[in-house]
Amino acid sequence: xxxxxxxxxxxxxxxxxxxxxxxxxxxxxxxxxxxxxxxxxxxxxxxxxxxxxxxxxxxxxxxxxxxxxxxxxxxxxxxxxxxxxxxxxxxxxxxxxxxxxxxxxxxxxxxxxxxxxxxxxxxxxxxxxxxxxxxxxxxxxxxxxxxxxxxxxxxxxxxxxxxxxxxxxxxxxxxxxxxxxxxxxxxxxxxxxxxxxxxxxxxxxxxxxxxxxxxxxxxxxxx
Amino acid sequence: xxxxxxxxxxxxxxxxxxxxxxxxxxxxxxxxxxxxxxxxxxxxxxxxxxxxxxxxxxxxxxxxxxxxxxxxxxxxxxxxxxxxxxxxxxxxxxxxxxxxxxxxxxxxxxxxxxxxxxxxxxxxxxxxxxxxxxxxxxxxxxxxxxxxxxxxxxxxxxxxxxxxxxxxxxxxxxxxxxxxxxxxxxxxxxxxxxxxxxxxxxxxxxxxxxxxxxxxxxxxxxxxxxxxxxxxxxxxxxxxxxxxxxxxxxxxxxxxxxxxxxxxxxxxxxxxxxxxxxxxxxxxxxxxxxxxxxxxxxxxxxxxxxxxxxxxxxxxxxxxxxxxxxxxxxxxxxxxxxxxxxxxxxxxxxxxxxxxxxxxxxxxxxxxxxxxxxxxxxxxxxxxxxxxxxxxxxxxx
Numbered sequence: 001x002x003x004x005x006x007x008x009x010x011x012x013x014x015x016x017x018x019x020x021x022x023x024x025x026x027x028x029x030x031x032x033x034x035x036x037x038x039x040x041x042x043x044x045x046x047x048x049x050x051x052x053x054x055x056x057x058x059x060x061x062x063x064x065x066x067x068x069x070x071x072x073x074x075x076x077x078x079x080x081x082x083x084x085x086x087x088x089x090x091x092x093x094x095x096x097x098x099x100x101x102x103x104x105x106x107x108x109x110x111x112x113x114x115x116x117x118x119x120x121x122x123x124x125x126x127x128x129x130x131x132x133x134x135x136x137x138x139x140x141x142x143x144x145x146x147x148x149x150x151x152x153x154x155x156x157x158x159x160x161x162x163x164x165x166x167x168x169x170x171x172x173x174x175x176x177x178x179x180x181x182x183x184x185x186x187x188x189x190x191x192x193x194x195x196x197x198x199x200x201x202x203x204x205x206x207x208x209x210x211x212x213x214x215x216x217x218x219x220x221x222x223x
Numbered sequence: 224x225x226x227x228x229x230x231x232x233x234x235x236x237x238x239x240x241x242x243x244x245x246x247x248x249x250x251x252x253x254x255x256x257x258x259x260x261x262x263x264x265x266x267x268x269x270x271x272x273x274x275x276x277x278x279x280x281x282x283x284x285x286x287x288x289x290x291x292x293x294x295x296x297x298x299x300x301x302x303x304x305x306x307x308x309x310x311x312x313x314x315x316x317x318x319x320x321x322x323x324x325x326x327x328x329x330x331x332x333x334x335x336x337x338x339x340x341x342x343x344x345x346x347x348x349x350x351x352x353x354x355x356x357x358x359x360x361x362x363x364x365x366x367x368x369x370x371x372x373x374x375x376x377x378x379x380x381x382x383x384x385x386x387x388x389x390x391x392x393x394x395x396x397x398x399x400x401x402x403x404x405x406x407x408x409x410x411x412x413x414x415x416x417x418x419x420x421x422x423x424x425x426x427x428x429x430x431x432x433x434x435x436x437x438x439x440x441x442x443x444x445x446x447x448x449x450x451x452x453x454x455x456x457x458x459x460x461x462x463x464x465x466x467x468x469x470x471x472x473x474x475x476x477x478x479x480x481x482x483x484x485x486x487x488x489x490x491x492x493x494x495x496x497x498x499x500x501x502x503x504x505x506x507x508x509x510x511x512x513x514x515x516x517x518x519x520x521x522x523x524x525x526x527x528x529x530x531x532x533x534x535x536x537x538x539x540x541x542x543x544x545x546x547x548x549x550x551x552x553x554x555x556x557x558x559x560x561x562x563x564x565x566x567x568x569x570x571x572x573x574x575x576x577x578x579x580x581x582x583x584x585x586x587x588x589x590x591x592x593x594x595x596x597x598x599x600x601x602x603x604x605x606x607x608x609x610x611x612x613x614x615x616x617x618x619x620x
Contacts, residue, residue, distance in 0.1 A: 041405070042405075043404075043405030043550075043592060044549045044550045044551070044592065045550070045551050046550050046551050046552050046590045046591070046592065047551075049589075049590050057588070057589050057590070057591075057597060058589045058590050060405055060592075063405045064405075064407065065407065078589065081582075081586075082552075082586050082589055082590045085552075085582055085583065085586045086551050086552050086555075086586065086590060089551060089552065089555035089556060089559060089583070089586075090551055090555060092555065092559070093555060093558070122575060122579055123559055123579065123583075124562065125555065125558055125559055125562065126558065126562075147551075148548065148551070148554070166400075167400060167548070167549075169548070170383075170544075170545070170546065170547055170548050171543055171544065171545070171546035171547065171548045171554055171557060171558070172543060172546070172548065172554055172555070172557070172558040173548070174547075174548030174554065
């Protein structure tokens with residue numbers, strides 16, 4: 001049972017627990033986007049970064065196991081600044097059509113942006129133009145809303161066992177693709193919609209659910 | 224002129240196509256000695272005592288890395304030689320591979336002996352594929368003239384800069400998309416195919432036979448307190464003579480760029496390639512060592528009259544191109560920095576752009592998943608400090 005310090009409080013952690021698990025056990029909120037409890041770890045969104053004493057960089061809470069005597073700070077100014085800027089960077093190339101997006105108030109990115117008090121964006125980035133794509137008969141994909149968290153890629157491989165989705169291209173041109181990223185790339189897709197359920201934003205949706213009013217808590221956007 | 228040839232001692236002296244000339248120069252003496260006189264634990268103890276640290280840029284103590292790997296559980300272990308020399312402006316590993324492949328093979332065999340590995344890989348940069356037959360012949364010749372005790376295979380890279388990063392490299396060898404992994408776990412406990420793995424730069428390994436032959440005290444006697452031995456540099460840019468040279472650790476940067484490469488009227492020197500730190504001319508006496516500046520071995524000289532903003536823009540364009548796109552701070556950050564630097568280059572930057580530039584750079588250094596993103600803004604951060612006026616002059620009033 002390693003004893004660690006979480007935001008100035010001594011707590012006990014069981015062997016192998018990640019910083020994220022520990023924080024959640026103690027009611028400490030850490031934003032996550034690529035993390036999903038049903039999927040393998042990815043560590044790519046970098047929103048769950050926290051400060052660990054002695055580390056040169058911030059560390060990802062979702063994939064870093066606690067170690068004895070670790071001193072963890074989840075809400076220091078440096079941590080909050082980093083998370084805020086990463087969200088701003090993601091939003092800067094995001095489609096930005098929140099008012100007409102089917103994900104509406106269920107969008108995890110919007111929730112995180114509100115929690116982090118992200119206001120008007122200081123950054124301008126290219127917003128890549130990409131057309132809607134079909135995943136089989138029932139699922140529609142809007143790559144302009146994708147935040148490349150790769151949950152769908154992992155869900156297709158790990159839950160469905162199909163492994164049809166993949167990441168292609170590099171850097172800012174990265175894109176989730178199916179097949180060879182051509183017109184009939186989705187021929188093998190059964191439209192099982194496992195990917196739709198894990199998408200944190202409105203990039204994946206079921207045709208039947210589009211343009212249907214959503215219920216849920218209204219979200220007040222800061223700024 | 225303080226060149227001291229330790230890593231490069233055989234370069235130019237043996238025929239790289241003929242193992243007999245290398246054997247005549249004392250080839251396999253170190254491997255012989257390691258096996259006959261030392262247990263694997265003793266070899267590792269010698270490396271620890273020598274103070275050898277990784278030459279790929281991060282400077283992790285080599286002996287400690289080998290010790291951690293040898294103590295990890297499991298029968299299967301691997302040695303990887305990182306010959307994916309992708310850093311902009313480095314060509315010293317190529318120089319070694321061309322001129323002295325046999326010493327590298329001997330060093331890999333010693334590493335395998337020390338950690339108990341039976342398989343080793345040389346991950347060869349795609350752009351060096353013309354060296355492939357040459358290296359294959361060298362491995363075959365070494366195998367047929369001496370029992371190496373391990374199988375050495377070459378794995379060809381596919382041209383991605385990020386695969387020089389150790390975890391991206393291992394993903395690539397495993398046949399997946401070349402993208403870094405999160406750490407921990409680190410390679411000594413879980414590396415290639417999740418097995419304990421020692422991964423070393425070409426130059427790091429080249430030091431090992433010399434340490435076994437001459438003893439750790441001899442090696443620890445060269446260099447500075449925290450940086451032992453020598454360092455090989457590829458010097459290029461605004462110099463009289465581009466060259467590969469080897470100097471003791473702690474040598475002032477000035478001696479290399481002015482003394483050996485014959486540069487003059489220097490504005491700044493970038494040590495460590497595109498991801499390296501920038502040393503302005505006023506600080507040319509900075510020692511080349513882990514406690515000063517070092518990097519992976521590229522020294523790029525920029526003369527007076529070079530435009531800082533233009534170099535910064537081209538550097539960030541390179542990183543935006545080579546960024547794998549996995550983590551958000553780097554993928555989005557590189558693109559954002561290129562945008563700001565483009566505005567600066569065209570003298571139409573906004574006043575807020577400079578603070579934004581600094582914030583995005585800080586975030587990349589702190590939050591990126593791998594060394595690429597963490598080091599990509601180095602040039603911009605260092606020149607903002609040293610040549611801030613040039614940035615300010617490009618901001619719209």
